[in-house]
Each structure stands twice: as structure tokens, then as C-alpha cells.
Amino acid sequence: MGQHTPSLVLYTRQYSRPTGASFHGIVPGKQAIPLGQIDLSVTFRGPSNYRTEALTFKVVGFHGTYHATLGRPCYVKFMAVPNYTYLKLKMPGPGGVITVGTSFQRAYECDVECCDHAAAIIASGELAALREEVTEEAPDLNRSTGSFEPAEGSKEVLIDSSSSEGKGVRIGTTLSSK
Structure with missing residues (x-):
């Protein structure tokens, strides 16, 4: 999505710091371990009404259709509200409400890009390897679903x-007093 910025990739490798957190749900059935994390300034809108905040991005070493994903941490920091129906993101700014949006045509192009990427993964045989790993790590089906085991x-x-x-x-009784 958007233009590729090679300078950002070089910058992140030089200034990234380690992270212990992993991703779940990015690669089907697997956890993805980031290469590191980096804090970058993100600005929304133009010179008369804008907001800039520092966000922490996790740097990953796999190909995807997105170059950056903004989610709940971004929304919280900017006090932003996404509206997926109208493809808008609204947040307070010093000169009033800042609205960031895209066109339905661009959203469609991104969806097509995602589908093409998924088809390439399927064609490459990666999916078969992922299915084998998921089958090995599958939960116990004999365990009753819907029950909570303390x-x-x-x-x-x-x-x-x-x-x-x-x-x-x-x-929990094993928690520290802190």
C-alpha cells in the first residue's frame, strides 16, 4: 500500500532496538518474531492543522502488502476514531477535527494487492508447510470447548x-505484592 520508501528500511535497521514481543495472526497459525522496534514521528494532515506523535513500530523480516500498519496504539495516541464504512480516520487537531481518508478505488487496489500476495504464497508452497506446522500445534480437541479451566x-x-x-x-495467588 502506498509508495515503498527504501530510506525508511535502512533507517530502521540502523536504529532499531530489540523487542521480546511476538505477533500472532499475521502469518496464519504461527507467531512472527520481529527483528526489532523503532520509534518514528508520525504526522497527520497539513501545515495549518496537524498532529505529530511518536509511535513505536515493530520491524519484521517478511514480505507483505503493507509497509506499515496503524492500529489501536496509534488510535489511542492520536485519540483517533476509524470509520471503516467511509474509509475515514478522524482525530482532534489544534485547528479542529483532522479527517484522513482514501478512495474506494484505492481501497480496492489494496485488496487486489493483498489477494495477489496471498495467491503468491499459496503458489510457492509456503501454505502447505504452514498447514503442517498448524496441524502439529493444533489444540487438544478432546478438551471441552466453552469451559473455563482456572x-x-x-x-x-x-x-x-x-x-x-x-x-x-x-x-492468582502467586502474584507478587506489587
Whole structure:
């Protein structure tokens, strides 16, 4: 999506720092370990009404159709609200509401690009290898679904002792005092 910026790729390799967090749901059935993370300034809109905030991006070593993904951390930092129906992102700015949007044509082009990328993965045989790994890591099907199994070292605490409903919460007993 958008133009490729080689200078950003070189910049991230030079200034990235390690991260211990992994991605889930990016590569089907696998966790993806980032190469590192980097803080970059992100600005929305023009010179008369704009917002700039520093966001932390995770740097990954696999090909994808997007060069950067903005999600909940971005929305929180900018106090932004996405509207997927109208392809708009709105946030407060010093001169009023900042609206960022795209066209339905551009959104369609991005979808086509994603589908082409997925087809290339399927054609390359990567999907078959992923399916084998997912099958090996599949959860136990004999375990009853919909049931909650409390962790060892937890106790039940009533939320409202005066209530007759007996609603409670389980709290871990192995937590530190902090």
C-alpha cells in the first residue's frame, strides 16, 4: 500500500532496538518474531492543522502488502476514531477535527494487492508447510470447548458480598505484592 520508501528500511535497521514481543495472526497459525522496534514521528494532515506523535513500530523480516500498519496504539495516541464504512480516520487537531481518508478505488487496489500476495504464497508452497506446522500445534480437541479451566494457584473472590447473585472473580495467588 502506498509508495515503498527504501530510506525508511535502512533507517530502521540502523536504529532499531530489540523487542521480546511476538505477533500472532499475521502469518496464519504461527507467531512472527520481529527483528526489532523503532520509534518514528508520525504526522497527520497539513501545515495549518496537524498532529505529530511518536509511535513505536515493530520491524519484521517478511514480505507483505503493507509497509506499515496503524492500529489501536496509534488510535489511542492520536485519540483517533476509524470509520471503516467511509474509509475515514478522524482525530482532534489544534485547528479542529483532522479527517484522513482514501478512495474506494484505492481501497480496492489494496485488496487486489493483498489477494495477489496471498495467491503468491499459496503458489510457492509456503501454505502447505504452514498447514503442517498448524496441524502439529493444533489444540487438544478432546478438551471441552466453552469451559473455563482456572489456573493453578488462584482463588475465587466475591465482587459484591452483599449481592445474592454470588458473582465473583478468580485472582492468582502467586502474584507478587506489587
